[in-house]
Amino acid sequence: MAEIDRDKLLDIYTRTMKVNRTDEKFRELLMGGKVAVMYYCVRGQELVSAAAMAALEKDDYVVCTYRGQGEQTAKGIPMEKWWGECLGKATGTCKGKGGTMHITDPETGIMVTTGVVGSGLPIANGLAMASQNNGDGRVTLVSFGDGAANIGGFHEAMNMAQLYKLPVIFLCQNNRYGEHTAYADHTDSPNIAARAAGYGMPGVTVDGNDVHQIYPAVKEAVDRARRGEGPTLVEAMCYRMMGHFFGADFSYMPPEHIAEMKAEDPLPKLRKVMLEHQFTEEQLDAIVADIDAQINAAVEHALAAPLPDVGEIYKDVLEETA
Amino acid sequence: MAQITMTQALNLAIDEAMAEDPGVFCLGEDVSAKQGGGVFKVTSGLTEKYGEHRIRATPISETAIIGAAVGAALAGQRPIAEIMLMNFVGVCMDQIVNHAAKLRFMSGGQTPCPMVIRTTTGVGVGFGGQHSDMLEAWFAHVAGIHVVTPSNPADARGLMRASIDANDPVIFIENILCYGLKAEDPGPGYRVPLGKAAIAREGSDISIITYGRTVLDALAVADDLAKEGISVEVVDLRTIAPYDEATVLASVRKTGRALTLHEAVRPFGTGAELAANIQEKCWDSLKGPVRRIGGTFSAVPFASHLEQAWIPTKPQIVEQIKASLGKL
Ligand SMILES: Cc1ncc(C[n+]2csc(CCOP(=O)(O)OP(=O)(O)O)c2C)c(N)n1
Ligand SMILES: [Mg+2]
Numbered sequence: 223m224a225e226i227d228r229d230k231l232l233d234i235y236t237r238t239m240k241v242n243r244t245d246e247k248f249r250e251l252l253m254g255g256k257v258a259v260m261y262y263c264v265r266g267q268e269l270v271s272a273a274a275m276a277a278l279e280k281d282d283y284v285v286c287t288y289r290g291q292g293e294q295t296a297k298g299i300p301m302e303k304w305w306g307e308c309l310g311k312a313t314g315t316c317k318g319k320g321g322t323m324h325i326t327d328p329e330t331g332i333m334v335t336t337g338v339v340g341s342g343l344p345i346a347n348g349l350a351m352a353s354q355n356n357g358d359g360r361v362t363l364v365s366f367g368d369g370a371a372n373i374g375g376f377h378e379a380m381n382m383a384q385l386y387k388l389p390v391i392f393l394c395q396n397n398r399y400g401e402h403t404a405y406a407d408h409t410d411s412p413n414i415a416a417r418a419a420g421y422g423m424p425g426v427t428v429d430g431n432d433v434h435q436i437y438p439a440v441k442e443a444v445d446r447a448r449r450g451e452g453p454t455l456v457e458a459m460c461y462r463m464m465g466h467f468f469g470a471d472f473s474y475m476p477p478e479h480i481a482e483m484k485a486e487d488p489l490p491k492l493r494k495v496m497l498e499h500q501f502t503e504e505q506l507d508a509i510v511a512d513i514d515a516q517i518n519a520a521v522e523h524a525l526a527a528p529l530p531d532v533g534e535i536y537k538d539v540l541e542e543t544a
Numbered sequence: 545m546a547q548i549t550m551t552q553a554l555n556l557a558i559d560e561a562m563a564e565d566p567g568v569f570c571l572g573e574d575v576s577a578k579q580g581g582g583v584f585k586v587t588s589g590l591t592e593k594y595g596e597h598r599i600r601a602t603p604i605s606e607t608a609i610i611g612a613a614v615g616a617a618l619a620g621q622r623p624i625a626e627i628m629l630m631n632f633v634g635v636c637m638d639q640i641v642n643h644a645a646k647l648r649f650m651s652g653g654q655t656p657c658p659m660v661i662r663t664t665t666g667v668g669v670g671f672g673g674q675h676s677d678m679l680e681a682w683f684a685h686v687a688g689i690h691v692v693t694p695s696n697p698a699d700a701r702g703l704m705r706a707s708i709d710a711n712d713p714v715i716f717i718e719n720i721l722c723y724g725l726k727a728e729d730p731g732p733g734y735r736v737p738l739g740k741a742a743i744a745r746e747g748s749d750i751s752i753i754t755y756g757r758t759v760l761d762a763l764a765v766a767d768d769l770a771k772e773g774i775s776v777e778v779v780d781l782r783t784i785a786p787y788d789e790a791t792v793l794a795s796v797r798k799t800g801r802a803l804t805l806h807e808a809v810r811p812f813g814t815g816a817e818l819a820a821n822i823q824e825k826c827w828d829s830l831k832g833p834v835r836r837i838g839g840t841f842s843a844v845p846f847a848s849h850l851e852q853a854w855i856p857t858k859p860q861i862v863e864q865i866k867a868s869l870g871k872l
Contacts, residue, residue: 283619317652326651333618333655338642344611345643351612352619355569355597362615375638378608385603538653539687540786541711542739 224438228499230276234433235496236509237272237296242489243513244295247521248308252468256525257309260322262289266463269488270395270430272296273437274363274458277444278331283349283362285334285342288323289395293365294335299327301520311527318530319538333362339400340373342366343392347379350388350447361447363391363440369400371414380455384423387452391443392418394455395430397462402474418455430458431488433495461486548729550722553697554586554662557704558624560732562594565622568708569598571609572626572662576601583628584664584723606632610639610661617659618647622708629675630665630717633682644713645688658711660704666720666757667807667855673843678756678808683715684785684817690738691784693717695759697727699782702736710738719757719807741788743795747777750801750865753792753818755781758805758856765861776865784814789821796822800831801868805856810838835864 226234245264251257264271271292278284278297286293294304299315307314308322315327323337333349336342346364353360370376371394383390394414398405411417418425424446428435436458443454461483465472496506537543548556562568570587574580576599581588591599602609606627613625627633633640640661648656667676683691692707692714694700700718707714744759745766752762759780766776779795781787796802802822804815819834840854866872 285615315652316650316654319652320650324650326647326654328618328651328654333615334643334647336643338638341611341638341643344608344639345615345618347608348612348615348617348623349619350615351600352616352621355616355621356567375607375611378603378605379611381603382605382608382612386600534652538649538651540648540690541656544653 224434226434226437230437231433231496231499232501234273234276234437235492235506237276238268238489238492239510240295240513241268241272241292243510243517244291247517249468251521259308259310261308261468262291262322262466263464263468264289264292266461266483266487267395267397267430268292269433269492270436270458270460271365273433274365274393274440277437277440278361278363281331282360283331283333283346285336285346285349285362285364286332287335287339287342287366288337289367290325290335290365294325294327294332297332298330299325299332301516302523303327305520305524306527309524310529311524312530313524313527317534319534340366340370340375343379344375346390347383347388350383350390351386353389354386359448361389361391361444363393363444365393365395367400368394368396368398368405368414369403369408371417372408380418380421380423383453384421387450389447389450390453391440391447392453392455393440394457395460396457397460398479399462399466401466413457415455415457423453423455425455425457427457427459430460431486431491433492460488463487545729545731547726548697550694550697550700550718550725551584551586553701553729554704554718555588555590556729557701557708558587559590559593561705561708562590562598567621568624569600569621570624570626571600571602571612573602573604573628575599575626582626584720586662606635607639610636610644613659613661614639614643614647614657617657618655622658624660624662624708627661627663630663630679631674631677633663633679640683640689640713641686645686648712649688656711657713660707660714660716662716662718664718664720667839667844668851669720670846670848670851672846676844678717678806678839680715680717680784681808681812681814684814688712690714690786691717692738692782693719693756693784694782695722695744695756695780697725698730698734699736699742701730702734703738703782705733705735706738709735714738717756722757736782739783739786739788741782741791742780743791744778744780745776747775748799749775750803750868751777751779751795751799752803752805752861753779753781754805755784756807758807761856761858761861762805765858765865769862769865774865774869792818793822793825796826797829800829802830802834803837803861803864803868804834805837805861807839807855809841810836811841813838832868835868837861837864
């Protein structure tokens with residue numbers, strides 16, 4: 223088991239709780255009818271996103287999906303802008319024109335959030351290709367689901383990335399479901415990571431609920447990419463503890479699966495690790511309280527923010543209309 | 545100035561853009577020196593100058609090619625991606641339509657996508673149903689992309705430079721039958737602005753609005769009809785979308801008659817949009833309905849005589865013009 227130093231653990235814990243508290247807050251707002259937008263819950267996957275973002279540098283690029291809240295907030299998008307976008311406000315990252323499925327914030331490296339399954343991988347290659355071309359030393363991490371591993375773009379991108387030794391990290395968040403379809407009903411191979419071998423690329427499957435597995439695996443992939451040794455496929459096993467999107471039915475999940483995922487919840491596990499590393503309950507609670515305060519302020523700001531001007535529908539179509 | 549072919553014109557434009565800006569690079573199947581510089585040789589000689597990182601030969605992976613171009617463009621580079629033949633765009637439509645075209649808008653202007661997608665096609669080479677289609681209307685129907693096609697070497701050079709300069713995605717359609725056309729080289733740095741049509745020939749009786757290879761047919765017909773005292777104006781759109789509405793409307797207001805002409809199939813083609821817009825905006829100047837000519841509404845056939853029957857022909861153009869003028 224690779225050791226992680228205390229500073230990094232604290233960093234990962236803080237990012238994890240930011241993701242988790244953001245998710246909780248979003249669900250609370252939706253439940254209370256305060257907002258009505260599409261939101262893809264990340265409950266159960268917080269640690270994967272947080273650990274992955276903690277393995278990157280500030281300048282590194284990220285491409286994520288509609289279920290990208292974890293990457294977005296853990297990478298550091300300012301909360302006011304993030305909430306502004308999710309609520310369709312003029313103050314959002316994209317002036318309210320992207321929304322929950324298309325959060326973009328180049329300042330923090332969130333380059334694309336795609337709503338099309340598997341489309342992020344080929345684009346991540348291009349960001350990495352630019353870094354390879356201009357030698358800026360950045361790496362690109364692209365996050366996607368287990369379902370995305372079955373679309374053509376995944377295979378094209380993996381092959382191309384390995385061919386050119388692009389500085390990319392392919393992070394498959396295997397939450398065992400693609401919408402309502404369980405892993406075993408969409409894929410007959412035992413895991414996704416083994417596919418990497420077919421492209422001559424290293425691939426690893428790790429427990430995404432164990433900080434001592436997920437962080438070192440992504441960090442090693444990041445280091446390899448930065449050394450110019452090419453891409454890695456990291457498959458993080460995790461659970462989607464809610465329906466596909468907020469409010470979606472998940473009665474199709476068998477009770478055994480629900481019991482299993484509750485037992486594997488990454489949050490109590492991470493808290494235990496933190497306590498083992500001499501962080502105190504008070505310290506950890508204070509971190510969460512601070513995050514909650516920040517989130518509450520950001521939500522208030524976003525709720526009060528102006529709507530985008532209607533004229534925005536004609537803007538940003540082409541440069542001429544900017 | 546020297547005479548150049550359309551192939552050379554494109555090569556020169558790409559070459560000078562690459563020399564000026566290290567962020568310009570090409571990617572596509574068979575494009576590098578090892579494969580002979582592209583199936584139609586447009587990137588010939590460039591690997592030797594700029595290396596394999598900037599003339600990247602790719603696997604046969606259209607989605608990965610366009611995706612890579614999108615990503616590189618987001619990172620500030622200016623990729624020129626080649627899709628060997630236009631029909632293969634079907635493989636990568638998601639990257640073009642949902643990503644390249646929309647990322648500027650969906651990001652609120654933060655992530656423009658400056659990239660050129662070069663592709664080639666054309667009826668009349670015997671390539672059959674899956675290698676010949678003109679699919680410009682597919683892209684003209686999507687906000688956020690320029691659709692460009694040159695009809696001659698000088699425009700090819702100028703439009704390519706302008707396309708590489710553009711800060712948005714450009715679909716650049718090359719017609720296989722036009723690669724060998726020769727004309728005077730407009731010289732280094734020459735640019736034809738996007739969105740500007742050319743009056744390829746002035747006339748007063750009818751305006752033919754066309755682009756690409758069919759400009760040549762329109763000009764030939766105009767020559768023939770001049771002998772009969774019919775004066776045909778030929779508008780070469782050069783940029784199909786968003787097109788130069790002002791030039792088109794001014795031409796039609798002047799002549800009072802319009803005929804749209806393209807190789808692509810007629811139903812729901814760009815001619816339909818042009819005709820509708822002309823009728824809306826030039827109604828008072830029109831002396832008759834706008835006429836449309838396009839390819840036959842079937843797959844492009846293989847046998848040469850079928851292919852020639854499929855494609856718009858000069859006699860058809862003459863017939864439509866005369867019908868419009870009441871001279872049949
Ligand atoms: C190309 C495409 N097909 C279908 C959909 C509809 N869809 C949205 S999410 C999803 C499931 C994706 O599953 P997975 O990749 O495992 O990601 P997860 O939602 O579990 O994070 C589907 C089918 C889509 N967005 N894009
Ligand atoms: Mg999944």
